[in-house]
Every structure is written in structure tokens, then in C-alpha cells.
Amino acid sequence: MRVVLSAYGSRGSVEPMAGLAVRLRELGAQVRVCAPPDEEFAQRLAGVGVEAVPVGDPVRPLVTTVTPGSAAGLAKRVADLMAAQFDTLAAAAEGCDALVATGPLPAVAAARSVAERLGARYVHASHQPVSLPSPHQAPPARRGRPLPAEESDNRALWDLDARIADEMFGEELDSRRAAAGLPPVTGVRDYAFTGSPWMAADPFLAPWRPTDLAVVQTGAWILPDDRPLPAGLTAFLDAGTPPVYVGFGSTPVQDPAGVARAAVEAARARGLRVVLARGWAGLDAVDDREDCFVVGEVNQQALFRRSAAVVHHGSAGTTTTAALAGVPQVVVAQGADQPYWAGRVAALGIGAAHDGPVPTAGSLSAALATAQAPGTRERASVVAGTVRTDGAAVAARLLLDAVGRG
Known part of the structure; x- marks a missing residue:
């Protein structure tokens, strides 16, 4: 069984995927991780014997140079990010049985499109509950699009967030999908997250309160580290x-x-x-x-x-x-x-x-x-003593079982 893990983001996105990759490999799966080409990510993945495929631009220069909350240059970054998914990720995922993706919305929306075109099972993974729609919390603001301070109804704010996501990313996504022979998407955010996203966070540290989403909380995907200290x-x-x-x-x-x-x-x-x-x-x-x-x-x-x-x-x-x-x-x-x-x-x-x-x-x-x-x-x-350490193992078994049933 072949599995591709796509993680575009900082160390906090790549490290958990490495943990999942190790557990999947222990269960006999062939795994590769598509991650930004930052040298430290490549070294970390190589250190645990996981095949890495560099995708997109390095993250560190983006994180350290972009003004927090600023939308300057966002359109080009979104286009480049989606292009990398539709091109490099698609090539790396050819013939895979499952694709698990985490990262910013443009990346995961494009990743699901790749899985759709390839006929592979797709899973969206979040490492925290903040970005998942819930009436118990307000959505985080998107770059350059602050939420109205006068609105206090969380459901209304999440509905607004969905519209903002369509305005920011829908045209670019549908253009890429059309070139790949795929139909337009209705609702970019919900398409990317699916109705049953996985939350790779510890249930005691970050409990998920039930909502309309069928969230699967696996526990955090921890990669055991046995490297000696300097x-x-x-x-x-x-x-x-x-x-x-x-x-x-x-x-x-x-x-x-x-x-x-x-x-x-x-x-x-x-x-x-x-x-x-x-x-x-x-x-x-x-x-x-x-x-x-x-x-x-x-x-x-x-x-x-x-x-x-x-x-x-x-x-x-x-x-x-x-x-x-x-x-x-x-x-x-x-x-x-x-x-x-x-x-x-x-x-x-x-x-x-x-x-x-x-x-x-x-x-x-x-x-x-x-x-x-x-x-x-x-x-x-x-x-x-309450923090679970088996989250990656739980997720690996769930994924292989789901693919087997499919």
C-alpha cells in the first residue's frame, strides 16, 4: 500500500507527518512525505529514514519576511502554492492509495483536488481545533480580511469565513482544477476539510466538543526522538x-x-x-x-x-x-x-x-x-501522565483500515 503525506508549513506541520510516516512504515506501507524544501525539514525526515519530496518554496523566508496579517503578495503566494500541489505533489502521488494533507487552506484544497483526480483516499489533518468550524469558537481571521467586531454569533462568523475563503481562493482553485479536468468546487473550505477531518491533537490538552463535523481525534502524532543532546x-x-x-x-x-x-x-x-x-x-x-x-x-x-x-x-x-x-x-x-x-x-x-x-x-x-x-x-x-503517545499509531491503523475497506 502506498501513502503520500503532504505537509506545507513550518516544523509544526512537518514533524507530525514524520511521526505518522514512521508508524505507517511499521505497518508495511510505502510512504513518502511531500514537504517544503527547507534544509532542516529534509534533514529531519532523512534522520528517521522517511523518503522526502520537496514541494513548493522554502517556508522560512516566507515566515520571517511577511508582515503578520498582511495580504501583500498573497495572490502570488496562493498561485505558487497551488501550482506546486497540482504539479509536484501530483507527480509524487501518482499511483498512491491514500493522501493525507495538512497546511494552509490553498494547499490542502489543491491536495484534495490531486487526490480526487488520482482516485486516492483523502484525509485532511489538523493539529489543533482552532481552524475547524465549530459553534463553540470563532474562526481565525484570514490575511487582510478581518472579521466584523460587532458580530458575536460564531455560526454566522463561520459562514462569513466560508464566503471569504471562496473569494480569496475559489477562482485560482477552479482554474487549476479545470486544467486538470476537474469540475468547479462549491465551498473551498469545506471541500478541503471534508465532513470528517482528523484532528491530530491530544484529547486531554485539546478536547474537541461535538459539532456537525464528524471529527476523528486520534491524539497527537508524536515522533519519538532518541537523538543525544550535544x-x-x-x-x-x-x-x-x-x-x-x-x-x-x-x-x-x-x-x-x-x-x-x-x-x-x-x-x-x-x-x-x-x-x-x-x-x-x-x-x-x-x-x-x-x-x-x-x-x-x-x-x-x-x-x-x-x-x-x-x-x-x-x-x-x-x-x-x-x-x-x-x-x-x-x-x-x-x-x-x-x-x-x-x-x-x-x-x-x-x-x-x-x-x-x-x-x-x-x-x-x-x-x-x-x-x-x-x-x-x-x-x-x-x-x-494523561498525554497519549499513540496518536500516530492510531492514525496509521485507521488509515490503512479505511483504505482496505475502500
């Missing part, structure tokens, strides 16, 4: 008390130097050492004192288990990894689904949600005080 980092960890980890993953921040300084000063005010993760934010040391260590790509699963607290941006992957490690968290959300995860961390009592995207030494110190409180640490330890 020797220098291990020596730093062994030389003193557990440090605070500070990193923003694939999310840029305003004033990286200021954020790094605020983090270091806040940790020092609490008597804590610091590990700064460069990430796409480009965090770096603020001085040459020995209580701070800077890392690049690293095994977060191993590092978090040796940390006093984790300060991060609030992606689904980092939040889940920290929760699984049983370490208190401070979430400094920058956008997208990150405020949701910040709220969940606070609601579960396993950490603090920082107020706003730009921390100061004082605001971070206060948040760390919450994270370091005995009750928070105890709660984080308890919650760690």
Missing part, C-alpha cells in the same frame, strides 16, 4: 540546576534581542539558568556569563525533561512536548493558534499564559513565578 549542552545541564528553556521554534518575534534579554534577566531574577534556542526568531546570548547556553536544532523531548520550565510560543507540538515532559510552561503567544494553546496551559494549571506577544523582564519573571509554584509543578507532573 556534548556542550549536556555538560551545561550537568554543571548546575535545571535551566529555563526559552525558544520560539519556527515563529519569528518582534525585537529578538530584546526578547532574549528579557528572558535572561527574568530567569536570573528567579535564580535560574537559561537555555536559549535560536530558532527562526534568531535568539542569541546577551552577554558572556556562564549561566546561559545557546542551542540550535536539539532533541526537545530530552531537553525539556531536564528543564525547570519551558518558555515558548505556544505551538501545538511544543505545548504537547512540554506537557508530556511534565515541565511547567510559560506561553508567549505570537499569533495563529498559539493563543488557544496559551489558554489551555493556563486553564489546565500547568503554566502561565503571558499577556501579549512582547515580554519584558518583569512580565516574564511574574509568569515564571506562576510556573515555578509548587502547585503548578505538581499539576504538570499529573497532566504528563
Whole structure:
């Protein structure tokens, strides 16, 4: 059985697909992952023996140069993204039995079109509940198209979101579909998501409340990481008390130097050492004192288990990894689904949600005080035992069973 996994996005989109690919391969499937051509993604996939096919433009330059919320240049990016799906993804998926896709709406709408043309089973995967239509929450705003502040009915807002999606992406999608011999689509968003999307998020950390959608919640797709920590980092960890980890993953921040300084000063005010993760934010040391260590790509699963607290941006992957490690968290959300995860961390009592995207030494110190409180640490330890680690295995079996029935 041949399966193609399509993930266009940052590390948070690619890493779970790698986890699913490993589990599918263990069940005897032939798997390849179509992902952006960023070098770090290719290295990660190669490191776990997963065949990777580069699709589209590198993501890091887009993420780090586009103004948050801006629609400038959006039409060209959408056209390029869809073209990559209809061309490169279609070629990679030729002869496959199933195609699982995650990423921005233009990418997954095009990916489903590819699956439709090839006659392959299609699954849309989301790693958080925020983007899935639900009367229990408002939709996230699309670039350049803010939602009306005076409207409070969530169903009405989701209906408006569907119309906005058609206006933004419908013409380009139908043009590509016509060239592929496919009919026009009615309702781009719902076509891409299907009536039964999969949610690859932990049911305790991110519970899905029932709606008209037949959502299949598998649990998070975690890729076990057995890479050793770098020797220098291990020596730093062994030389003193557990440090605070500070990193923003694939999310840029305003004033990286200021954020790094605020983090270091806040940790020092609490008597804590610091590990700064460069990430796409480009965090770096603020001085040459020995209580701070800077890392690049690293095994977060191993590092978090040796940390006093984790300060991060609030992606689904980092939040889940920290929760699984049983370490208190401070979430400094920058956008997208990150405020949701910040709220969940606070609601579960396993950490603090920082107020706003730009921390100061004082605001971070206060948040760390919450994270370091005995009750928070105890709660984080308890919650760690509830986080499922079999989500990717569950999804792999579901997919192969579905294809077999089909």
C-alpha cells in the first residue's frame, strides 16, 4: 500500500507527518512525505529514514519576511502554492492509495483536488481545533480580511469565513482544477476539510466538543526522538540546576534581542539558568556569563525533561512536548493558534499564559513565578501522565483500515 503525506508549513506541520510516516512504515506501507524544501525539514525526515519530496518554496523566508496579517503578495503566494500541489505533489502521488494533507487552506484544497483526480483516499489533518468550524469558537481571521467586531454569533462568523475563503481562493482553485479536468468546487473550505477531518491533537490538552463535523481525534502524532543532546549542552545541564528553556521554534518575534534579554534577566531574577534556542526568531546570548547556553536544532523531548520550565510560543507540538515532559510552561503567544494553546496551559494549571506577544523582564519573571509554584509543578507532573503517545499509531491503523475497506 502506498501513502503520500503532504505537509506545507513550518516544523509544526512537518514533524507530525514524520511521526505518522514512521508508524505507517511499521505497518508495511510505502510512504513518502511531500514537504517544503527547507534544509532542516529534509534533514529531519532523512534522520528517521522517511523518503522526502520537496514541494513548493522554502517556508522560512516566507515566515520571517511577511508582515503578520498582511495580504501583500498573497495572490502570488496562493498561485505558487497551488501550482506546486497540482504539479509536484501530483507527480509524487501518482499511483498512491491514500493522501493525507495538512497546511494552509490553498494547499490542502489543491491536495484534495490531486487526490480526487488520482482516485486516492483523502484525509485532511489538523493539529489543533482552532481552524475547524465549530459553534463553540470563532474562526481565525484570514490575511487582510478581518472579521466584523460587532458580530458575536460564531455560526454566522463561520459562514462569513466560508464566503471569504471562496473569494480569496475559489477562482485560482477552479482554474487549476479545470486544467486538470476537474469540475468547479462549491465551498473551498469545506471541500478541503471534508465532513470528517482528523484532528491530530491530544484529547486531554485539546478536547474537541461535538459539532456537525464528524471529527476523528486520534491524539497527537508524536515522533519519538532518541537523538543525544550535544556534548556542550549536556555538560551545561550537568554543571548546575535545571535551566529555563526559552525558544520560539519556527515563529519569528518582534525585537529578538530584546526578547532574549528579557528572558535572561527574568530567569536570573528567579535564580535560574537559561537555555536559549535560536530558532527562526534568531535568539542569541546577551552577554558572556556562564549561566546561559545557546542551542540550535536539539532533541526537545530530552531537553525539556531536564528543564525547570519551558518558555515558548505556544505551538501545538511544543505545548504537547512540554506537557508530556511534565515541565511547567510559560506561553508567549505570537499569533495563529498559539493563543488557544496559551489558554489551555493556563486553564489546565500547568503554566502561565503571558499577556501579549512582547515580554519584558518583569512580565516574564511574574509568569515564571506562576510556573515555578509548587502547585503548578505538581499539576504538570499529573497532566504528563494523561498525554497519549499513540496518536500516530492510531492514525496509521485507521488509515490503512479505511483504505482496505475502500
